[in-house]
Amino acid sequence: MRRRALVLVLVAGAALALVAVAYAGNGGFAPVSPKSPPASRINDTYKLIALLTGIILVVVEGALITFVVKYRRRDRPRTAEGPQIHGATRLEMLWTALPVLILAGIVVFVFYKLPGIRNVPAAKAEGGPLVVRVDAHQFYWQFTYPNGATSINELHVPAHRVVRVNIYSQDVDHSWWIEALHGKFDAIPGRVNHTWFKTDRAGTFVGQCGEFCGVYHEAMVARVVAGTPAQYEAYLASVRNPQVLGAQEWRGTCAQCHGFTGAGGYGPNIQANATLVSPEGLRRLLMNGQNQLAPTSSYMPPVGRGWNNAQFAALEAYIKARVYKGSPSGG
Ligand code: HEC
Ligand SMILES: [Cu+2]
Structure with a gap:
């Protein structure tokens, strides 16, 4: 009677767990569905490994449970010895060879998929890939387009176009990762990494810095917005406007720590700070960062490292x- 109740509770628990997963759809249980070739190749690899390990889990746990039930003690005395079995050559060969074959299969599959994940397609028909520079900063993303325009936290691209991303860091390690589009690539100071993507539709794809980089790491959210070529051109023209760029810079960087109105937060209130209206002083501060104001231990990173004149000018005007x-x- 008690045993039946226990089984019932276990089955109900398992059913609830499965229902929860099913109801959540893809509530973080599986990778997001891929929208670009490198991401779908990574996803294929994930599926193969999940399938094989899933089968192994069921076979091993199934055998374990079967044996536990089948060979349970029943009314044999506690001290009774089981039969002493020695040597089962065929079985031993099997459980040695099978894992080797499975692992070899995974390795072959990964090496088969790897070039399509790493190598940027030549995209000759479109005159080569669109090359975008990504600069990771504490604590925002900056994008530089082929015509020199820049944007903050939002990368606009034409859909269905091969985009090569060159990844730089201006301070510490970060990681560039738009899960639906490609794998995770570290942004390492002094080194350039690259990856690529080609969205299979228009839309917005959200990513998150994948490497813990400091207090506002979690706020390093990046958006890739894919639209028509005309929308892309219009966006590039819009960020040429210093007011738009200045607003992006203030909101994406300064406001994080000083608040939208500059009234303070993690960083001090700077609304009346004379450095704000001294172009040289402001540049020096943004290029070098600062950790001087007592009694705070908080630190301002060199948020404007690598900026060009247009970027500084846009921020100053804003x-x-x-x-x-x-x-x-x-002052
Ligand atoms: C990651 C947080 C952070 C960001 C982003 C940030 N600051 Fe700061 N800021 C600070 C902190 C902390 C201080 C105090 C530094 C110190 O202790 O010396 C500070 C100080 C300042 C000061 C006062 C300097 C002084 O000596 O009086 C100014 C002006 C300033 N920040 C402007 C900016 C501007 C403009 C931006 C955007 C381009 C910005 N900050 C972005 C955290 C930040
Ligand atoms: Cu980061």
């Missing part, structure tokens, strides 16, 4: 127009 509340002449 700050003057929208943030700075001190005396107009500055």
Whole structure:
């Protein structure tokens, strides 16, 4: 009677667990569905390994449970010895060879898929891939397009176009990862990594910095927005506008620590800080970072390292127009 109740509870528990997974759809249980060739090749590899390990799990656990039930003690005395079996050559060969074959199969499959994940297609028909530079910063993503325009946290591309991403870091290790589009690639200071993608549809694909990089690591969310070629061109033209760029810079970087109005947060209140309206002082601060103001142990990273003049100018103009509340002449 008690045993039957126990079995019932276990079965109900297992059923609930499965229902939860099914209901959640893909609630983080499996990888997101791929929308670009490298991601779908990675996904194929995941599926093969999941299938093989799934079969192994069922076979091994099934045998274990069967044997536990079948060869249970029953009413034999506790001290009774089981039969002493020695040597089962065929079985031993089998359980040695099979894992070797399975592992070899996985290795072959991975090496078969790898070139399609790593090598950027030549895309000759479109005049070569669209090459975009990604700079990882504490704590935002910066994108530089072939015409020199930049954007923050949002990368716009034409859908169905091969995009090569060159990945740089301006400070510490980060990791560039848009799960639906490609694998995870580290952004390492002093080194350039690259990956590629080609979205199979228009849409927005969200990614997250994949390497813990400091206090606002979790805020390093990147969006890849794929649209028509005309939408892409229009976006490039829009970020040429210093006001748009300045707003992106303020919101994507400074506001994170100083608040949207500059009233303070992790970083101090800077609304009336004279450095904001001193172009040289501001550049020095943004290129080098700072850790001086007592009694705080918080640190401002060199958020503007690698910026060009247009980027600094756009930020200065935005700050003057929208943030700075001190005396107009500055300090
Ligand atoms: C990761 C958090 C962070 C970000 C991002 C950040 N700051 Fe700071 N900021 C700080 C901290 C912390 C301090 C105080 C530094 C210290 O202790 O010296 C600071 C100080 C400052 C100061 C005061 C310097 C002084 O000596 O009075 C100014 C001005 C400033 N930040 C402007 C900016 C601007 C402009 C941006 C965006 C381009 C920005 N900060 C981005 C954290 C940040
Ligand atoms: Cu990061």
